[in-house]
Amino acid sequence: NAEFFVVRGSMPGDILLLVVLAVFLVPSGLCVIEAIARACSVRLERFLHLVFVGTLLAMIVLPPAKRMGLPLPLVLLAVAVVAIVGVGLYRRFRPFRSRDALIGLMLIVVAFPVHFLVLTPVSKLVLPTSSVDAEEMEAEEMHADEMKAEVSEAAGVNADTNLPPVVFIVFDALPVVSLMDARQQINDQRYPHFAELAQGATWYRNATTVAQSTTDAVPAILTGNYPAEKRLPTLSDHPQNIFTLLSSTYLLKASEAATQLCPKELCVVPEPEPMQARTRSLVSDVTVVLGHILLPTELSSTLPSITETWKDFVAAGPQSEPVRSFKELQIDSFIHGLQKHDRPTFYFLHVVLPHGRWEFLPSGKSYVPLDVVAPRNSSPAPAGGRWQQERWSNIQDQQRHLLQVGFVDRVLGRILDRLRSEDLYDRSMIVVTADHGISFTPWTSRRVFSAQGKAEIMSVPLLIKLPGQKESQLDERVAETIDILPTVADLLGIEMPWTVDGTSLAAFEHAERDSRRFYKNGGDEPIIVEELLVEKALERQSFLFGTRPQDLFAVGPWGELVGNAPGEWEIPGPGGLPEVDLDSALLRDVDPSADVMPSLISGQLAAAGCGIHSGQEPCGPLQGRGSRRRGRGGGKAGPARPAPGAELLDPQRVEHWGRRDRLLTRRFPQDRVSRTARRADERQSGCPA
Numbered sequence: 001n002a003e004f005f006v007v008r009g010s011m012p013g014d015i016l017l018l019v020v021l022a023v024f025l026v027p028s029g030l031c032v033i034e035a036i037a038r039a040c041s042v043r044l045e046r047f048l049h050l051v052f053v054g055t056l057l058a059m060i061v062l063p064p065a066k067r068m069g070l071p072l073p074l075v076l077l078a079v080a081v082v083a084i085v086g087v088g089l090y091r092r093f094r095p096f097r098s099r100d101a102l103i104g105l106m107l108i109v110v111a112f113p114v115h116f117l118v119l120t121p122v123s124k125l126v127l128p129t130s131s132v133d134a135e136e137m138e139a140e141e142m143h144a145d146e147m148k149a150e151v152s153e154a155a156g157v158n159a160d161t162n163l164p165p166v167v168f169i170v171f172d173a174l175p176v177v178s179l180m181d182a183r184q185q186i187n188d189q190r191y192p193h194f195a196e197l198a199q200g201a202t203w204y205r206n207a208t209t210v211a212q213s214t215t216d217a218v219p220a221i222l223t224g225n226y227p228a229e230k231r232l233p234t235l236s237d238h239p240q241n242i243f244t245l246l247s248s249t250y251l252l253k254a255s256e257a258a259t260q261l262c263p264k265e266l267c268v269v270p271e272p273e274p275m276q277a278r279t280r281s282l283v284s285d286v287t288v289v290l291g292h293i294l295l296p297t298e299l300s301s302t303l304p305s306i307t308e309t310w311k312d313f314v315a316a317g318p319q320s321e322p323v324r325s326f327k328e329l330q331i332d333s334f335i336h337g338l339q340k341h342d343r344p345t346f347y348f349l350h351v352v353l354p355h356g357r358w359e360f361l362p363s364g365k366s367y368v369p370l371d372v373v374a375p376r377n378s379s380p381a382p383a384g385g386r387w388q389q390e391r392w393s394n395i396q397d398q399q400r401h402l403l404q405v406g407f408v409d410r411v412l413g414r415i416l417d418r419l420r421s422e423d424l425y426d427r428s429m430i431v432v433t434a435d436h437g438i439s440f441t442p443w444t445s446r447r448v449f450s451a452q453g454k455a456e457i458m459s460v461p462l463l464i465k466l467p468g469q470k471e472s473q474l475d476e477r478v479a480e481t482i483d484i485l486p487t488v489a490d491l492l493g494i495e496m497p498w499t500v501d502g503t504s505l506a507a508f509e510h511a512e513r514d515s516r517r518f519y520k521n522g523g524d525e526p527i528i529v530e531e532l533l534v535e536k537a538l539e540r541q542s543f544l545f546g547t548r549p550q551d552l553f554a555v556g557p558w559g560e561l562v563g564n565a566p567g568e569w570e571i572p573g574p575g576g577l578p579e580v581d582l583d584s585a586l587l588r589d590v591d592p593s594a595d596v597m598p599s600l601i602s603g604q605l606a607a608a609g610c611g612i613h614s615g616q617e618p619c620g621p622l623q624g625r626g627s628r629r630r631g632r633g634g635g636k637a638g639p640a641r642p643a644p645g646a647e648l649l650d651p652q653r654v655e656h657w658g659r660r661d662r663l664l665t666r667r668f669p670q671d672r673v674s675r676t677a678r679r680a681d682e683r684q685s686g687c688p689a
Helices: 002-007 012-040 042-067 072-092 099-118 131-155 192-198 214-223 242-246 275-294 326-336 392-421 454-458 481-492 535-545 549-553 660-667 675-683
Strands: 166-172 202-204 251-255 345-354 429-434 462-465 473-475 516-518 527-529 578-582 603-607 635-637
Touching: 002 214, 012 042, 012 099, 012 275, 042 072, 042 275, 166 214, 166 392, 166 481, 192 392, 192 429, 192 462, 214 242, 214 481, 242 251, 242 345, 242 481, 251 326, 326 345, 326 392, 345 392, 392 535, 392 549, 429 481, 454 516, 454 535, 462 481
Parallel strands: 166 345, 166 429, 202 473, 251 345
Antiparallel strands: 202 462, 429 462, 516 527, 578 603
C-alpha cells in the first residue's frame, strides 16, 4: 500500500530502513538470542531455535486461517498443528536443515524486499528516476510551461490580474445526509455555518463522489478525471491538476492531508519530522498493522484501529498531557494564512474531518474516547468493516460522528469569520465539498459500496459561492466531484488546456446526467448508480437523533432525563435514588476551561438495595459493559434476576427495531413506567449515553 507512505510523508530512506529492520535486523536479533542461550546451554539454544521456527511457521499460517473465518479455537488448533508438525519435520529430517534448503530460503529472503521495492507502486517513492522517466519528466515540465502560457492566453490575464481569491475546502468522510434535516435542507440549528454559507451560495444537493478511497477521491476532485489504475496521489502521477492550472495566475497556499499534488516549488510544504521521530512512528504503526494481519479477529479487536487515520495508530494514554492534534494545528495554520496578497491567491485545505478518530465536540473541545480508558479496537465497524444489527455501539458511533460534524461546522465558521475580518469574503469564490461519505446503515460496510449504504457513502456536500453572491440557489442536477475543477475554471474564465472527464456546472450547455459512476478501486470497472434514495437514511437519522443540537446528547429511551435533577423523578421500588459507579478515572480534577473535556463515560447504574455497593447483582450496565440476557423480540437486557425496582433503571439494550413495543411492554408494565419515560421510548430507542 504505497499510499500509506505517501500520506505520512515517508522519505525513501524511511522505507529502506523499514525493509532492513524487517528482513535483516529481526532475524539477526533472534540469532543473537540463540547465541546467548548457547553460551549457557546447547540444549537451551536448540530448544529456543525450535520455538522460533514454530513461531515463524505459525505467523505464516495465521493470515490464511483468519481469512477463512474460522472460530478462534479452530484457528488456534490449526496453527498449533501446523507449527508442531512443521517443527517435527524440521527436527527429524535433515534435508530441511541442509545447505541447499538454507540457500533456497536465502533467495526468498532477498526476493521479498526486491519485489516490494521494485515491482510494486512503492518503487515510485524509493527508486531514482530512470533515464526514460527523466525524459518523460522533462517533457512533462515543458508541457507544463506551455500549459501555463496557454492558460494565461486563454484567460487573457497575467499574474497582476485582479482575479478573485479562491478558497477551496475539502472535508473528509462527510455525507451530505449528516448535514440535512428530515426536509432535506441543511440543518441550520445544528450546523449554522453551513446554512449561513448556503444562504449566499449555490448548493448542488445531488452531488456525489466518484471513489470510496481518499487517495482516489481527492485526486479526482483536483484533476477533474475519474480514478485510474496504479496511480498514486502524487504530482508525478497527476501532473495536470488544479495547482498546475492556476500556478501562472495565482499564488498557491495549499494544505494537503493525504495527497502530494501541489508542486513543492510552488506550495509551502511543512518541514518534515526528524528522522528518529519518523522511524519511531513508522515502526509503531507497522507493528499494529502486523498485529491486525496475524491475529484472529477476536484478538486483533483489542488493538488500536487502523481504519480511522493514516498514521499514529497508538493513541496517547489517559495520563498523557493534552496535546493539539495534527488536524487542529493544520486548521489553525490554514486560517492564519487567510490574508490579503498582492497577487490573486488560491487557498486550499483538505482536512481529515469529520473522519474518525471521533474525538471532538461541537464546542471545539476534545474528549478522551472510551477505547483509551478501556483499550479496544475503536474501529466504527469492527466486524470486517461492516455494521452489524442496529445496536447501541453502532448508534453511539453515529452520535460521535454527528458531534464531530458539529466541530467541522465550527471550523467552517472560523474560516468564514477570518475571511470577513480580512475583507476577503465578498470578493472570494468559496468551494466547500468532501472526498466521500460514510454509511451507518445496519448490515452495510461503512465505506465499501452497497445498495443499502450507497446514499451515505456517495452523497457529499457541494457549495460554491461566487464573488459578490448574496442569494442562495438550489441546483438539483446530478453532479459529480469531477465537475468541480472544470466549474471553477469556467467561472474564472480559464479554458481547460487538457481534456477532463467532468463538465462545468456553470456552462449553459451542461448535459444533465442520468446516472453516476463510482469506483471501488482506481482502474476497476465503475459501478453505475441511477438513484441514491437518501430519504431512508434521513428518516433513520432523524428518528434516532432528532434535529435539535441538544437531541444529540439525549440519545436512548431515557433521553428526556437529560437536563433534569435526580430529585425530580420518582423511582419505583424500595431504596429511592439510584447509585452510579463510574469506571472512568477521567472525572478526577476536571478543569472546565481545558481543551480536553471527559464526555464519553461508562459505569454501572443500580438502585438502592441492589448493585455494586450492596453486594447484590447490578441492575444493568451503562454502555452494555456487564452481564446480559436475550429477551424476546430481539432485545438484549441486563441481568437475569434484577432486584425489585431494577426494570426502570435497566438501560434496555434494544438491538432490533421491530417488535420493540411488545418487548418493552413485557419488560416495563404499564403501571410501573412514568408517562415521560413512555414518551421517550416512543420517540427513540437505544441506551443512555
